[in-house]
Amino acid sequence: MATTTFTETMVTSSSRAVPWWRSPGFVRPVVLLVIAVAVLVAGRIFSAGLPSWGAAEAIVTQSLFVAVLAFGQGLVMLIGGLDLSIPGVIALSATTVALWTSAFKGDALTGVLIALACSALVGLIDGFLIARFQIPAFIVTLAMGGVLTGLTIGVTFGRTAPPSPAAIVLLFSGSGKLFGVGIPVVVFILVGIIGYFIQSRSTWGRRVYLFGSSPAASRLSGVPVRRVEISVYVVGALASGIAGIMLLGFSGNAQLSLGDEWMMPAIAAVLVGGTVIGSGYGFWQSTLMSCVLLTTITVVIQATGFSQGWKNVLYGVVVLLALLLMRRGTGRSPMRLLQNRIRRTAGGN
Amino acid sequence: MSSAWGFLGKAFRNGTFRAAVVFAIFMIAWASKQLGGLNVFLINSWIVLSLPLVIASIGVTLVIFTRQFDLSAAGVVTFTNVLMVTWLSEINVWLAVIIAIVVGVAIGALNATFIVLGRLPAIAVTLATLIILNGLALVILPTPGGRVSNELIDAVTGPLAIPRGLVLIVLLALAWVVFRRTRLGIYLFAVGQDEEAVRLSGVSVAAVRFASFSIAGGLYALAGVVLTAAIQSGDASIGSSYLLQTFAAIAIGGTAFTGGSGSVIGTILGALTLTVIPKFLFVIGISGWVQQVFTGVLIIAAVLVGAISTRTENRRKRVAAPTQSPGGEPKDPALVGGEA
Numbered sequence: 248m249a250t251t252t253f254t255e256t257m258v259t260s261s262s263r264a265v266p267w268w269r270s271p272g273f274v275r276p277v278v279l280l281v282i283a284v285a286v287l288v289a290g291r292i293f294s295a296g297l298p299s300w301g302a303a304e305a306i307v308t309q310s311l312f313v314a315v316l317a318f319g320q321g322l323v324m325l326i327g328g329l330d331l332s333i334p335g336v337i338a339l340s341a342t343t344v345a346l347w348t349s350a351f352k353g354d355a356l357t358g359v360l361i362a363l364a365c366s367a368l369v370g371l372i373d374g375f376l377i378a379r380f381q382i383p384a385f386i387v388t389l390a391m392g393g394v395l396t397g398l399t400i401g402v403t404f405g406r407t408a409p410p411s412p413a414a415i416v417l418l419f420s421g422s423g424k425l426f427g428v429g430i431p432v433v434v435f436i437l438v439g440i441i442g443y444f445i446q447s448r449s450t451w452g453r454r455v456y457l458f459g460s461s462p463a464a465s466r467l468s469g470v471p472v473r474r475v476e477i478s479v480y481v482v483g484a485l486a487s488g489i490a491g492i493m494l495l496g497f498s499g500n501a502q503l504s505l506g507d508e509w510m511m512p513a514i515a516a517v518l519v520g521g522t523v524i525g526s527g528y529g530f531w532q533s534t535l536m537s538c539v540l541l542t543t544i545t546v547v548i549q550a551t552g553f554s555q556g557w558k559n560v561l562y563g564v565v566v567l568l569a570l571l572l573m574r575r576g577t578g579r580s581p582m583r584l585l586q587n588r589i590r591r592t593a594g595g596n
Numbered sequence: 597m598s599s600a601w602g603f604l605g606k607a608f609r610n611g612t613f614r615a616a617v618v619f620a621i622f623m624i625a626w627a628s629k630q631l632g633g634l635n636v637f638l639i640n641s642w643i644v645l646s647l648p649l650v651i652a653s654i655g656v657t658l659v660i661f662t663r664q665f666d667l668s669a670a671g672v673v674t675f676t677n678v679l680m681v682t683w684l685s686e687i688n689v690w691l692a693v694i695i696a697i698v699v700g701v702a703i704g705a706l707n708a709t710f711i712v713l714g715r716l717p718a719i720a721v722t723l724a725t726l727i728i729l730n731g732l733a734l735v736i737l738p739t740p741g742g743r744v745s746n747e748l749i750d751a752v753t754g755p756l757a758i759p760r761g762l763v764l765i766v767l768l769a770l771a772w773v774v775f776r777r778t779r780l781g782i783y784l785f786a787v788g789q790d791e792e793a794v795r796l797s798g799v800s801v802a803a804v805r806f807a808s809f810s811i812a813g814g815l816y817a818l819a820g821v822v823l824t825a826a827i828q829s830g831d832a833s834i835g836s837s838y839l840l841q842t843f844a845a846i847a848i849g850g851t852a853f854t855g856g857s858g859s860v861i862g863t864i865l866g867a868l869t870l871t872v873i874p875k876f877l878f879v880i881g882i883s884g885w886v887q888q889v890f891t892g893v894l895i896i897a898a899v900l901v902g903a904i905s906t907r908t909e910n911r912r913k914r915v916a917a918p919t920q921s922p923g924g925e926p927k928d929p930a931l932v933g934g935e936a
Binding site: 329376380381382383385386387389390391392393394396397398400401511514515518523524525554555556557558559560561562563564566567570571 | 665667710714716717719720721723724725726727728729730731732733734735736738832839840843844847853854884885886887888889891892893895896899900903904907
C-alpha cells in the first residue's frame with residue numbers, strides 16, 4: 248500500500264504526461280465548485296430567495312472558517328494524523344483575545360499575538376508527544392482538547408462570555424466591506440492563495456507530502472523528519488487558533504462552545520476534497536472548494552428547515568460517499584472510471 | 597533484593613499491572629477521603645454509572661487489538677440509548693435489549709464492510725458513522741426524555757448483597773479470559789501483530805476484522821442499554837463524552853494503540869479508574885474544570901508511559917534477538933553499544 252501510494256504521488260505530481268487542466272489538482276476543485284453552484288441554484292426549490300449574492304457571500308464567509316481549519320487539518324491528515332483538539336484550541340484562542348481586550352484592557356493586536364503563541368505552543372506539545380513517542384495523534388489531540396477546554400473554563404470561571412474587540416468584529420462578521428464585498432470574502436481568497444503556496448509550492452509543503460507518503464523515504468533523503476512532523480502539528484494548531492479569532496469576530500463573544508460545530512465540517516471538507524489519510528495525497532485547492540460545497544449544502548439544508556440531526560446525518564453520508572468516490576489505487580473506483588471517460592473523450596477531440 | 601527489584605520492573609512493564617496500581621491508588625484515595633467510608637450503596641451507584649464505559653471500552657479494545665481504530669462507540673451508545681427509550685420502549689424489554697444489540701452488531705458489520713471491502717481507513721469510516729448515528733439520535737429524540745421500563749432499571753441497578761454491575765464486570769472479565777484462548781481471540785492479536793503473516797498462514801484477515809468490529813458494535817449497544825438503565829432516560833448527546841473516555845480507558849489500561857498486545861482486564865481497570873477520579877476529586881472538594889484538565893493530563897501520561905514501555909520492550913527484544921541466534925554476532929554493533 249505504502250509503495251503504491253508513493254509512486255502514484257510521484258507520478259501525479261511530477262509527470263508531465265497529463266496536462267495541468269486534466270490533472271486531479273485542477274479537475275477536482277472545478278467539479279466541486281460546479282456542484283456547489285448547482286446546489287445553490289437548486290436551493291430555489293426550497294426557498295424563493297436562495298440563489299442570491301447575499302447568500303453566496305454568507306456561504307463564502309462561513310466557508311472561510313471551515314477553510315482555515317481544513318488547511319491545518321488537511322496537513323495533519325496528509326501525514327496520517329487527525330487533529331481533534333480543534334474545539335479546545337478555538338475556545339482557548341478566542342477566550343485569550345477576548346479576555347485580554349476586555350478584562351485586561353489590552354489592545355487587540357497584542358491579544359491576537361498572545362493567542363497565536365498559545366496555539367503554537369499547544370501544537371508544539373502535541374507534535375512533540377506524537378513524533379517523539381509515536382503516540383496516535385487523535386488521542387493526544389483529543390486529550391489536549393479536553394485539557395484546553397478545562398483550562399478555558401477555569402480562566403473564565405464565573406464570568407459571562409467576554410465580548411470580542413470591535414476591530415475583529417468588523418473584520419470577520421461580514422459588516423466591514425472591502426472592494427464592495429465583505430472582508431471575509433477577501434480574506435477567503437487570500438487564505439486560498441497563501442494556503443496553496445504553503446502546501447503545494449514551498450519546500451516545507453513538499454516535505455510534508457513526502458513524509459506523508461513515506462516517512463522512511465523522507466528520512467533516507469535527509470529530511471529532518473521529526474522536525475517536519477512536529478511543525479505540521481504546530482501549523483495545524485496555529486490554523487485552529489486563527490480560526491478561533493475569526494470565529495470570535497463572527498459571533499461577537501467568546502463562548503466555550505464556539506468551536507464545537509466547526510470541527511466535523513473541517514474534517515469532512517478534507518475527506519471530500521479527496522485527501523487520503525496518511526498517504527501524502529491530496530490537494531489544497533480541492534479541500535478549499537469542498538469547504539464551499541459543504542457550506543453551501545448546509546445553507547441549503549437550513550433553508551429547507553431540516554433539523555440539526557438531519558444535517559449531521561447528511562454530513563456523515565457525504566463523507567462516506569466521498570471516501571468511496573475518491574478512493575485511489577483501484578481501477579474500479581467510480582471516480583477513476585469517470586476520469587478515464589473524460590480523458591478518453593478529451594483525447595478523441 | 598535485586599531480584600525483587602527485577603520482579604517489580606518486570607511487573608511495571610505489564611500494562612495491566614500498571615492499570616491495577618493506578619486504580620488501587622485512586623480507589624484507596626477515594627475510600628479514605630469519603631466521609632463515613634465506602635458502603636455498598638456508594639459502590640453500587642459508582643459501578644452502575646461506570647458500567648457503560650467499561651463495556652464500551654472493552655469493545656474498542658477488541659478493535660484496537662487488530663491495529664484499527666473505532667470512533668463510532670460514542671455514536672452507537674447514544675443511538676441505542678435513544679432507541680431504547682423511544683421505539684423499543686413499547687415492546688417486551690428483553691426483546692428490546694436483543695434488538696438493540698443486533699442493531700449494534702449490524703452497525704459494526706457495516707463499518708467493517710466499508711473498511712474491509714471498501715479498503716477505506718477505519719478512522720475515517722467510523723468517524724462518519726459516529727456523525728451519522730449522532731444525527732439520527734437527534735432526529736429521533738430532539739429533546740432529552742423518553743420512557744425506560746422499570747424491569748430494565750431493576751435488572752441493572754437492583755438491590756443485591758453484591759452490586760449487580762460488579763457481577764457483570766467479573767463475568768465480562770471471565771469471558772475475556774476464555775475468549776483470549778479461542779481461535780478468534782488468538783487471531784485478533786495475530787492480525788494486530790502481523791497481518792501479512794496471518795494472511796500467509798491461510799486465515800482470512802477480512803473475517804477477523806468483521807468479527808472484531810461486529811462484536812465491538814454489539815458491546816457498544818449493550819453499553820447503551822446499560823446506560824439507559826443507569827440514567828433512566830434518553831438523551832441524544834449523552835454519548836459524546838465516550839469518544840475520549842473509551843480511548844482514555846484503553847490508554848490507562850495499558851493496551852498499546854499499535855495493536856497486537858494488551859488486555860481487556862486492563863481496560864476494565866482503566867475505565868473504573870476514570871470513573872473513580874471524579875468521585876475522589878469531588879469528595880476532596882475539587883470539581884468542574886480541574887477534573888477535566890486532570891483527566892486529560894492523566895490520559896496523556898498513561899499513553900506516554902505505555903508508549904515508552906513498549907519501546908523499551910521492543911528495544912530489549914531487538915538487542916536480545918541477534919545474540920540468541922547460535923554462534924551469531926550482533927548484526928549492528930553500534931545499536932547494541934548504544935544500549936549497553
